[in-house]
Amino acid sequence: HLPSMQLAMLSYLLSLLTLACPSAAAYLDEPSLGSSLLPHYEHDAVGSSQNKRLQVFTVDYNNVQIPYEVTLWILLASLAKIGFHLYHRLPRLMPESCILIAIGALVGAIIFGTDHKSPPVMNTSIYFLYLLPPIVLEEGYFMPTRPFFENLGSILWWSVLGSLLNSFGIGLSLYGICQIEVFGLTDLNLLQNLLFGSMISAVDPVAALAVFEEASVNEQLHMMIFGESLLNDGITVVLYNIFIAFTQMHKYEEIESIDILAGFARFFVVGLGGMLFGIVFGFVSALMTRFTHNVSAIEPLLVFMFSYLSYLCAEILYISGILAMTACAVTMKKYVEENVSQNSYTTIKYFMKMLSSVSETLIFVFMGVSTVGKNHEWNWAFICFTLLFCLIWRTLSVFALFYISNKFRTYPFTFKDQLIISYSGLRGASSFSLAFLLPVKLFPRKKLFITATLVVIYFTVFIQGITIGPLVRYLDVKKTNKKESINEEIHMRLMDHLKAGIEDICGHWSHYQLRDKFKKFDNKYLKKILIREHQPKSSIVSLYKKMEIKLAIEMAENAMKISESSTASLQNRCDNKLSPAEVESMRDVLAHNLYQVRQRAPSYNRHNLPSNTSEKQAQEILIRRQHSLRQSCRKGNSLPWGRPVNATSMRYLSLPQGHSGQPTRRKARHVTFTGNGNILCCILP
Amino acid sequence: MGSAQSVPPEMRALAERTGFTSEQIEQLHRRFKQLSHNRKTIRKEDFDTIPDLEFNPIRARIVHAFFDKRNLRKAPAGLAEEINFEDFLTIMSYFRPIEMDMDEERLESFRKEKLKFLFHMYDADYDGIITLQEYKNVLDELMSGNPHLEKESLRAIAEGAMLEAASACMARTGPDEVYEGITFEDFLKVWKGIDIETKMHVRFLTMEAIAHCY
Numbered sequence A: 001h002l003p004s005m006q007l008a009m010l011s012y013l014l015s016l017l018t019l020a021c022p023s024a025a026a027y028l029d030e031p032s033l034g035s036s037l038l039p040h041y042e043h044d045a046v047g048s049s050q051n052k053r054l055q056v057f058t059v060d061y062n063n064v065q066i067p068y069e070v071t072l073w074i075l076l077a078s079l080a081k082i083g084f085h086l087y088h089r090l091p092r093l094m095p096e097s098c099i100l101i102a103i104g105a106l107v108g109a110i111i112f113g114t115d116h117k118s119p120p121v122m123n124t125s126i127y128f129l130y131l132l133p134p135i136v137l138e139e140g141y142f143m144p145t146r147p148f149f150e151n152l153g154s155i156l157w158w159s160v161l162g163s164l165l166n167s168f169g170i171g172l173s174l175y176g177i178c179q180i181e182v183f184g185l186t187d188l189n190l191l192q193n194l195l196f197g198s199m200i201s202a203v204d205p206v207a208a209l210a211v212f213e214e215a216s217v218n219e220q221l222h223m224m225i226f227g228e229s230l231l232n233d234g235i236t237v238v239l240y241n242i243f244i245a246f247t248q249m250h251k252y253e254e255i256e257s258i259d260i261l262a263g264f265a266r267f268f269v270v271g272l273g274g275m276l277f278g279i280v281f282g283f284v285s286a287l288m289t290r291f292t293h294n295v296s297a298i299e300p301l302l303v304f305m306f307s308y309l310s311y312l313c314a315e316i317l318y319i320s321g322i323l324a325m326t327a328c329a330v331t332m333k334k335y336v337e338e339n340v341s342q343n344s345y346t347t348i349k350y351f352m353k354m355l356s357s358v359s360e361t362l363i364f365v366f367m368g369v370s371t372v373g374k375n376h377e378w379n380w381a382f383i384c385f386t387l388l389f390c391l392i393w394r395t396l397s398v399f400a401l402f403y404i405s406n407k408f409r410t411y412p413f414t415f416k417d418q419l420i421i422s423y424s425g426l427r428g429a430s431s432f433s434l435a436f437l438l439p440v441k442l443f444p445r446k447k448l449f450i451t452a453t454l455v456v457i458y459f460t461v462f463i464q465g466i467t468i469g470p471l472v473r474y475l476d477v478k479k480t481n482k483k484e485s486i487n488e489e490i491h492m493r494l495m496d497h498l499k500a501g502i503e504d505i506c507g508h509w510s511h512y513q514l515r516d517k518f519k520k521f522d523n524k525y526l527k528k529i530l531i532r533e534h535q536p537k538s539s540i541v542s543l544y545k546k547m548e549i550k551l552a553i554e555m556a557e558n559a560m561k562i563s564e565s566s567t568a569s570l571q572n573r574c575d576n577k578l579s580p581a582e583v584e585s586m587r588d589v590l591a592h593n594l595y596q597v598r599q600r601a602p603s604y605n606r607h608n609l610p611s612n613t614s615e616k617q618a619q620e621i622l623i624r625r626q627h628s629l630r631q632s633c634r635k636g637n638s639l640p641w642g643r644p645v646n647a648t649s650m651r652y653l654s655l656p657q658g659h660s661g662q663p664t665r666r667k668a669r670h671v672t673f674t675g676n677g678n679i680l681c682c683i684l685p
Numbered sequence B: 001m002g003s004a005q006s007v008p009p010e011m012r013a014l015a016e017r018t019g020f021t022s023e024q025i026e027q028l029h030r031r032f033k034q035l036s037h038n039r040k041t042i043r044k045e046d047f048d049t050i051p052d053l054e055f056n057p058i059r060a061r062i063v064h065a066f067f068d069k070r071n072l073r074k075a076p077a078g079l080a081e082e083i084n085f086e087d088f089l090t091i092m093s094y095f096r097p098i099e100m101d102m103d104e105e106r107l108e109s110f111r112k113e114k115l116k117f118l119f120h121m122y123d124a125d126y127d128g129i130i131t132l133q134e135y136k137n138v139l140d141e142l143m144s145g146n147p148h149l150e151k152e153s154l155r156a157i158a159e160g161a162m163l164e165a166a167s168a169c170m171a172r173t174g175p176d177e178v179y180e181g182i183t184f185e186d187f188l189k190v191w192k193g194i195d196i197e198t199k200m201h202v203r204f205l206t207m208e209a210i211a212h213c214y
Helices: A002-029 A040-046 A062-086 A089-093 A096-113 A124-141 A145-150 A152-178 A190-200 A206-215 A219-249 A257-290 A296-316 A321-339 A342-371 A380-406 A415-423 A429-436 A446-475 A486-506 A510-530 A539-565 A580-593 A613-632 B009-018 B022-036 B044-049 B059-067 B085-093 B104-122 B132-142 B151-168 B184-190
Strands: A649-653 A668-672
Touching (some): A062 A096, A062 A342, A096 A342, A096 A446, A124 A321, A124 A342, A124 A429, A145 A152, A145 A219, A145 A321, A152 A190, A152 A219, A190 A219, A190 A380, A190 A429, A190 A446, A219 A257, A219 A429, A257 A296, A257 A321, A257 A510, A296 A321, A296 A342, A321 A510, A342 A429, A380 A415, A380 A446, A415 A446, A429 A446, A486 B022, A486 B104, A486 B151, B009 B022, B009 B085, B022 B044, B044 B059, B059 B085, B059 B132, B104 B184
Antiparallel strands (some): A649 A668
């Protein structure tokens, strides 16, 4: 893989050159940089007295400067990501955010070096209106709902109280430090410190999740961190806005208790109102998708626009748009998935990932750009104490809150788990954005805040991010069970079903009953209204629908493998071992065909979609088979892909009959295959 | 929520035997009454009223397990016609979560009991060995959601699993002996690496945390 690494390096250098050259040229050429968006010919008219000749070759950079640079940044970050994953050992060492920040710093250095004015990528409206929503939407949409709701109590307790505890704790401690005259910080009043505290406590756990993913830590831990991240953003922004409102309204001496109470009430209104908005919009959009049967091309559009609309509507009323959007995504996901076509579904998934990736990249790059610049004010005391307090308060809040919530859990979080959670408090893009968007009029020492935030982010992302992997491995956190054999797989499945059955029989656990009631309500009313062609679907049937297509291909594939492995009967000696490949193939068949009870939490990774390799394999086989068929088919043979979608009969290679070691016989069999299958396959003998 | 004095002596005996707390027993009693329509015993048909259970592919087996005399600790074989509340609790006790304060020995025996329950689910003919046919039956039920899956592949998978288990206990059988089936010891071996305690438990409402005001 080394040559590809060199290739990647070469492409970076090229891109950097393309950035540097025009900017340098523009700089030499043009006194007023970055401000003139006038079209070229108009400018030419001004200077036309000098050049009466027609220019054959002209350069006009200003026209396209902003989109050009933004595109270049995004491309650069994408190249970085490619290079990052090409070199296999890097992802194990450090989280992806590190690379993004590094690229940003590089771009910043270049821009600073060429004394170029960077395009206005970040201001309040752009951030809150364009950069933040995709990230939030993606988080909400890909959230694994069942584990989330099962752990909802713990998650709510931890994120809400944790954020509050952290914000106030850090803010108050810093205020205490500011009172000490020596440090020269006395002009920072309480409100400013509280605001800073709320900003800096916003955790960005993507890096932590990536590490957990790789070390496959247990599901509970995963879910806690994930849930925290989801609610954390919303809470932080709400706090931020409340504090800014306070700062604008009063001098801090004038704040009375009524204002504080109003603040609390506002917190609740904002949170709950946001969710209500989101749910309403979610239902509306699900309803819309019911009727898009004939215009499937606009289905992704509907999904995105409705979510975005929920965000904007909530923002009109100063209600938390983040929570609204999350609630909308969660509500609508279930029904939309049933209604939209396969292609739309894929489009939605990928487009969402893409948008959020772009947003995050831009924010990180911009963060890097601001690092290298004149936007700083350094104050040793403030910055060091900020860092210290962040670490201390996080640890404190983790241990305190979990101590309490452990009393209510069947399986309490161990000390190791808590240590990991407290260590995984990486800060990221959201803290920086909030710092950057502080209004200078209210915060004359804004630069200090920016510097402090940047230092904390760099520290946590680089140092903590790199060391958290080894820490998890060192502590040997309890892992998920890795199934290695067929027996285990079968037994585990049996157990899952058994457990589910017993739980149903017991019918206890109050929130379980709540869930049951919701399911009944859902089946009776909601699904009828919101889902197209509603038949009361049992989960077996809906699961079956999903597996129909995969099954067709995989059966054909596995036919070969299974026939070879099962030739040994039990009358033979015991030392017939199965080769690992055979075990693997059997496990695959099992894993895909065993009815999956209550889904396990899928692995979450912001930068990749949950890998679905079997789907890809299946599709590849399909394509290959189609190719080979095209070659071998003669005219007059009925080719099903010419037929309309509802073709019902297919031919299969059957699985071989005998296990007595005879060569496998193939014979064609008819299998009725009702599907709205978009993939048709025909495998003739 | 009753305090300690008002617990009737039978309940206390039950609590000691099965390990549940009195609140849990009360809760389960309520559920029992719901299932049995306020009668004293439950029959197989009563389990049909549970909606979610319908979708469970091994439904029959689970219900069967409730009436299995081996699980009820009454006889080494056979099915009971109906079960009373005590039997109900006995079965439920297999699914208690482990307590943190259990010592090694108790933990080990607890684990064994759970695994025995599971073993009985496979071993339908009470002979203490899971034969290939029995294994295949289980697999059939598990895969029952997919009528298109060929019987042959199921058989093949069952054979593969047996082969695997057989090779794990190769030391016991000589080269010419026929491998009968999976015994309980082999079963234990398969489960050695997996901690069944975290998997095979059901969260019964734990009320101790909400402390009583004594």
